[in-house]
Amino acid sequence: MPPVFRFAPSPNGLLHLGHAYSALLNFDRARETGGRLLLRIEDIDTTRCRPAYETAIYEDLAWLGIAWETPVRRQSEHLADYRAALDRLSALGLVYPAFESRAEIARLVAVREANGPWPRDPDGAPLYPGEAKLLPAPERDRLVASGRPYALRLDMIAACRHVTGLTWSELGEGPDGERGIVTARPEAWGDVILARKETPTSYHLSVVVDDALQGVSEIVRGQDLLYATAVHRLLQVLLGLPEPAYRHHPLIRDEAGRKLSKSSQSTGLRALRAAGITPAGVRQLVGLG
Missing domain, CATH: 3.40.50.620 (HUPs)
Known part of the structure; x- marks a missing residue:
């Protein structure tokens, strides 16, 4: 092929x-x-x-x-494909709704950081600080039924229990010299968003579903997405999708060195x-x- x-x-x-x-x-x-x-x-x-x-x-x-x-x-035009993947992850007990707004999350992070640095993902954003996955199921159902906005998040700790030895094949080179077989560390991203009430998918979910359905075998993209590959590999394993090779290339930057x-x-x-x-x-x- x-x-x-x-x-x-x-x-x-x-x-x-x-x-x-x-x-x-x-x-x-x-x-x-x-x-x-x-x-x-x-x-x-x-x-x-x-x-x-x-x-x-x-x-x-x-x-x-x-x-x-x-x-x-x-x-x-393919939202049903992403919804099916989300349903599969939900059936594994790996998805939960979180109801905090962006402002509420920022406030929670500020509270946590009063006691010391709060962990951040590879892009520099703070990890989700809320406790929505501890809500009893009836309370979750009540909040959803009330029409309150929510984000559907991946329970990263539970998801990582389903996989061992997660890696990817890097044909390019990452900013820190990553090449060859790279160890994937999806836990560094915390409970990533997979969908929202108004949008039944996110970048992380849709990109792995699309690549699999389209038979993409080599993904050539910028180094700014290199560390997100860990999340993508995790979702591929959880969803039973094939593993492509990855080739991350350097970014073109402006005169000030910015992306x-x-x-x-x-x-x-x-x-x-x-x-x-x-x-x-x-x-x-x-x-x-």
Whole structure:
């Protein structure tokens, strides 16, 4: 079977040089290996995603000379797939609703930190400090039935009891030199969110479901997602999904050394094209000339 690659942007802004680098790496890997390149639109965030940005993604990728298979998978059209995966995790007793707002969580963290540092995940965010998983089932049901907003969280301690020796195959290199067989430590992320009342999935859940359903065999993406691979590998094992290989690449940064964002006008592909930069010029800018 030929290897399968994917580029999976969110239509919540215009593509920049960092997206171009990742898309070109996937495209080049597919050509080098005789593989397939898929395009996936990760549009589950309905408050930020816009059809105009999706159209711009197609136009910018085509301008770069990137070709992909059709049809394109749009996450908003496959919510039932994520709901089925969530139901499977729930049946294992690994999911619980948490009812604190973001402001309440910030307050709880502040209370905990009054007694010393509170643990944070690899991205620097504080671990969930609440105790919602200790609520009796009738009280959970009452709060859900009342219409109160909630997030569905993974009981990380319970989930980790289901797996041993969790690793992944790293074909690239992480910021700390991670390469080869890397030990996965999902517990560093605490009780991650898998879905919300208004959105039946999260990035962590949808990405592993999509990659499995699309048969993606090598995931090429930025180093900013390297440590999240531990959560993804945990979910793959819990859901009985195949294990892909991972290739995390360095990030394209601005002159101050910061990761590019979709507000980076000077590195936006449309702005570069308007300034007369060619697709070959973009390859040179990202070091693929």
